Amino acid sequence: MAKRIHLLEKKVAELIAAGEVVERPCSVVKELVENCIDAGATAVTVEIKNGGVRYIRVTDNGCGIAREDVPTAFLRHATSKVQTEDDLDAISTLGFRGEALASVAAVAHVELITRTSEEPMGTRYCIDGGEETLLEDAGCPKGTTILVRDLFYNTPARMKFLKKDVSEANAVASAVDRIALSHPEVSVKFIRDGKQERMTPGDGKLLSTIHAVFGRQFAQGLLPVDYTLGGVKVSGYISKPSASRPNRSMQSFFINGRYVRTRTAAVALEEACKGSVMVGKFPACVLNLTLNLALVDVNVHPAKIEVRFVNERPIFDAVYHACKNALGADAPAQEIDLSKVAKLVRAPAAETAQQLTLSPSSAAPQAPLPKRGVDRAVLQAPADISYAPSPVVSIPSIPKAPAAPPAPRNPGWDIVVEEETQKEPQTPPAPKPPAKPPFAPSKEPAPTTGSPSAREARLIGEAFSTYILLESGDELLLIDKHAAHERLLYEHIKSQAQLTPQLLLTPVTVTLDRESYAAVLENLDTLSSLGFETEDFGAGAVLVRSAPLQMDGQDAGDLVTEIAGKLTKNVRDLTPERLEWVYHSVACRAAVKAGDHSNPQELYDLAKRTLEEDVRHCPHGRPVAVRLTKKQLEKQFGRIP
Known part of the structure; x- marks a missing residue:
């Protein structure tokens, strides 16, 4: 019916x-x-x-x-x-x-x-x-x-x-x-x-309102934007690259004075900041787009928070070029004082620690190379100039996990370091040093032998301040030192099932959006259990006084912002079984970075631990090591078909 x-x-x-x-x-x-x-x-x-x-x-x-x-x-x-x-x-x-x-x-x-x-x-x-x-x-x-x-x-x-x-x-x-x-x-x-x-003051100045809403620290890290392209005017502020955020919660876009969510403008902003903002960070902004009323339809959703554009390309181009222009104005070209550079290069050898010099007795005469378009004299440095090595960044110590079962050892590798044989004066044997943390860089020199056997890997050095090079037999092994160090740190933190806190020398102020700020204040005990001693600093900011032992202040502030974002999204189960992402973040931020220079002893210790514990992937799934065979190289050079 x-x-x-x-x-x-x-x-x-x-x-x-x-x-x-x-x-x-x-x-x-x-x-x-x-x-x-x-x-x-x-x-x-x-x-x-x-x-x-x-x-x-x-x-x-x-x-x-x-x-x-x-x-x-x-x-x-x-x-x-x-x-x-x-x-x-x-x-x-x-x-x-x-x-x-x-x-x-x-x-x-x-x-x-x-x-x-x-x-x-x-x-x-x-x-x-x-x-x-x-x-x-x-x-x-x-x-x-x-x-x-x-x-x-x-x-x-x-x-x-x-x-x-x-x-x-x-x-x-x-x-x-x-x-x-x-x-x-x-x-x-x-x-x-x-x-x-x-x-808010209501004085018509956007920066004054930003200061009242988000606080002084956030306002000081902004760049002004004022640009017009194709009938679209973009005005407001974007964050400096150094003030980038670990999430997009501080991105605000307005169309003709109306708050909206627009994927077009957000993508344009992030595209403009590529190359200026670190990977994994996001720019913050307060941008108002003024355009012809007939080019945008706000009658899409009852809440009027979504809009549609007649043509999205002019919107993208205007935001992109406006942000590019603001970033370019913030980084003008700097003049180089060549006289100061010359003084640094020609510094006396006594004033520079660990300088690289050639002993006249060990420098054997070499036959001249045939010229191939480049005069060899151009490639040789003057004899009176000595060069200081690049600054060294120490790899933080990684204690080994508790010695319940012994760490699995990869039997195919035993690292040795080849050094030039030099005669040194005999010195009395030093007393045996006290026990040291298992992964602290060794005080004694790395073991040296003659030619490596089939079970040995010769430490060649480091490429691009990122990859450790090892040679063994007919194989060349490249280890990503950041990925390897990150994995070792992650396994150590996970085995401890907690993050050991340490007081920061200077407390870090973290500015948050309203919802994240309130979520942090509701979960101060949770943050404390993760090693972050945090307190209310007022006006949407929190003060971080302690952080996990492996982290510095800036990384601690970023991780607190990331945790706040999770809490805002009601991801409140932060029990040890659900803390994988926190351990990942701590290990990633604490690990030695690609581009940091490390001394040979640190490279030796890191490679040794990596191979002994058979580390294969970082916590994010990237491979730690890549093998390249002699046959593959010979094919590249045309030695074999």
Whole structure:
């Protein structure tokens, strides 16, 4: 039997429609504050209690609402911002659908107090669950105040999906921050449970608002952006390469003063920063794109946070070149003082430690090489110049795991180091040194022998300050020292099942977005168990006083930001069994980096441990070593077909 079709009751229809606009308290605050800005307000105050579920108050000094229009304002699709169909092609206001007040009134107790400049007396209007309950005169200043109480009181199914009060309050704070950044000419005050948490100056200067929202440290690491291309103006700030972030949480984009999520602009920003920002880091930004209203469609989603462009290419190009231009202006070419360079190169040998010199007795005469387009004299250094080696970066010590079962040894390798035989004066034997950490670089020289046997690997040296070169028989072994060191550190940390903390010489200040900041404060004990002694520093920043033993201050700050991002995404199970990603991050940041110069003894010790423990992959899955055979090389040189 076919079911009859009927119209929904007004109350049911309004509840369904309200669910599209009002998802949680931050949705209510966003819609109400946007109405304040559309009304021409220069000062807006937002106050919430219990995360905004029980109480929201939004006050502005805008134009107000005429008394005869107050009941109409709460009807669905009633608005003063759109008159005809053509107006939808060029929307210049933040709101335009006429759904916000009706949606809020359908699921809460709402009270409105308003007065225009032409009216001697204000108006007080109350509406509960979409039904008008009171309309009377009220004394009030020019502007509008809206109070929203008991959100979702009549829709318990929606109420049970709300998060804790602190999480909802953090979401409201984030919405207020974004609106404040989008309109620096408006002073925005935010009060949470009776305590003022934020107030922007409203002086029209974006940098002042950024300073008020994110703090001084974040504001000092920004570069100004002001660029116009193809009718698209890009203005605002991006972070300096040195102030890059470990995630994208501090990227804010605005289209004609409206906060939006745009993949086009985000990709353009990151493409522009390639080569300037380290791999694994992301630029932060507060960028406003101003373009023709007809080229962007904001009528895509009820929350108006998604937009569509008629043509995305001009948007990408404008953001890309604007950011490139800002980064280029920050790094002007520097002049080189050749006289100072000459002094450094010709420094006396006595003043430079461990200089590389050639003994006249050991320098045997060589037959001249045939010329092949390059004069050999050009390749020879003058005799009176001595060269200091590149600075050496020590590889941090890695204690071995507890000696329960002995570490598996790869029987095919035994590293030796070939050295020139030199006569040295006999010295009395030194007393036996005390026991040292198993992976500390050895004090005694590496073992030396004559020609290596089939079971030995000769340490040749290091290529590109990254790869350790070993020769054994007909094979050449290349070890990625960063990957190998990272794996050894990871295995050690994992075997300890904890991270040993150490106090930092200088505490590190970490600036976070609103939700990450609150998540860290809620989980200070968790961070302490990971070796991070962290405390509230105010204004969206936390102070890191201690970090795991293997890390320095900068790496500790980045990892705290990464952990905060996980906590924000409700990844709160940080038990030892779920801490693989933390161990990975600590090991990766603490390991010796590609490009760091290491002395032969450190290379020997690292290669020895790598081969003894048969390390094959780093924690991220990259290979640690690559083998190259003599046959492969001879094919490259054409010695064999």
